[in-house]
Amino acid sequence: MNKHKYRLVETLVIKDPRGNLTVGNFGVDVPFDPKRYFIIYQVPLVDIRGEHAHKECHQFLLCLRGSVVAVADDGVQREEFQLNRPDCGLYMPPMTWGTQYKYSPDALLLVFASHLYDSSDYIRDYAEFISLTNRF
Amino acid sequence: MNKHKYRLVETLVIKDPRGNLTVGNFGVDVPFDPKRYFIIYQVPLVDIRGEHAHKECHQFLLCLRGSVVAVADDGVQREEFQLNRPDCGLYMPPMTWGTQYKYSPDALLLVFASHLYDSSDYIRDYAEFISLTNRF
Numbered sequence: 001m002n003k004h005k006y007r008l009v010e011t012l013v014i015k016d017p018r019g020n021l022t023v024g025n026f027g028v029d030v031p032f033d034p035k036r037y038f039i040i041y042q043v044p045l046v047d048i049r050g051e052h053a054h055k056e057c058h059q060f061l062l063c064l065r066g067s068v069v070a071v072a073d074d075g076v077q078r079e080e081f082q083l084n085r086p087d088c089g090l091y092m093p094p095m096t097w098g099t100q101y102k103y104s105p106d107a108l109l110l111v112f113a114s115h116l117y118d119s120s121d122y123i124r125d126y127a128e129f130i131s132l133t134n135r136f
Numbered sequence: 137m138n139k140h141k142y143r144l145v146e147t148l149v150i151k152d153p154r155g156n157l158t159v160g161n162f163g164v165d166v167p168f169d170p171k172r173y174f175i176i177y178q179v180p181l182v183d184i185r186g187e188h189a190h191k192e193c194h195q196f197l198l199c200l201r202g203s204v205v206a207v208a209d210d211g212v213q214r215e216e217f218q219l220n221r222p223d224c225g226l227y228m229p230p231m232t233w234g235t236q237y238k239y240s241p242d243a244l245l246l247v248f249a250s251h252l253y254d255s256s257d258y259i260r261d262y263a264e265f266i267s268l269t270n271r272f
Contacts, residue, residue, distance in 0.1 A: 018183045020178045021174055021175065021176050022174065022177075023173070023253070025172045025252060027171070030173075034170065035163070036159060036161045036162060037162075037166075037248075040155055040157050041155065042155055042156045043154065043155030044154065047155060062175075064201075064244055064246075065200075065201055065244060086175045086177060087175075108201060112173075117159070
């Protein structure tokens with residue numbers, strides 16, 4: 001496994017008559033220590049989000065309700081993932097071009113980020129992204 | 137404000153025609169760096185969870201969907217909180233007796249914890265909790 005490549009991560013589920021629980025450890029299941037989280041909700045069905053990469057920031061995406069399609073692209077390979085379970089997240093290392101679309105009306109997306117918000121960390125132009133991936 | 141007391145924390149909301157987003161920074165909105173998260177879902181309506189305190193572990197509770205009533209008790213004061221928004225969490229410092237109940241059928245509770253799981257960090261007896269709070 002290439003640790004620098006995007007990948008799905010399954011987390012431990014504890015099923016119980018008192019309710020289900022899934023747990024993820026930072027630095028282990030989520031392979032970084034987060035500086036922030038954000039939650040995306042009430043997204044119109046037609047919308048496309050993302051369409052950028054980060055130079056330094058790692059992200060981990062969990063769709064806790066409903067579903068969303070996440071596309072990850074490392075400049076060499078592009079894959080689509082249907083995210084629809086609280087116990088399976090998508091790890092996106094830095095220099096991964098990410099796009100999310102086909103949000104179901106009830107979708108709830110939780111994202112952990114390794115860095116605080118920094119507009120200079122974003123790459124918003126795909127051609128620039130591709131030219132930068134060749135340097136890494 | 138007593139920084140060692142349980143309290144509600146409102147997080148920034150960015151409303152947008154492309155969907156809503158709420159963001160929390162660790163060490164700021166969530167006043168610790170988490171070592172793990174867990175997600176509780178599909179809880180029967182009648183169930184009561186929690187009913188324990190932690191000696192060292194800080195927790196932060198967010199109800200992302202549906203609602204749940206969280207009771208926080210620091211040994212001096214006890215308060216009930218209706219959690220039902222992704223942009224308002226309950227911070228529970230160590231030595232807070234916590235109970236959650238009245239889960240709505242669709243409730244989804246996200247919890248951040250400052251420590252990895254450690255069974256020796258739990259206080260499960262209320263009388264013991266009260267006797268220990270007197271030492272702090």
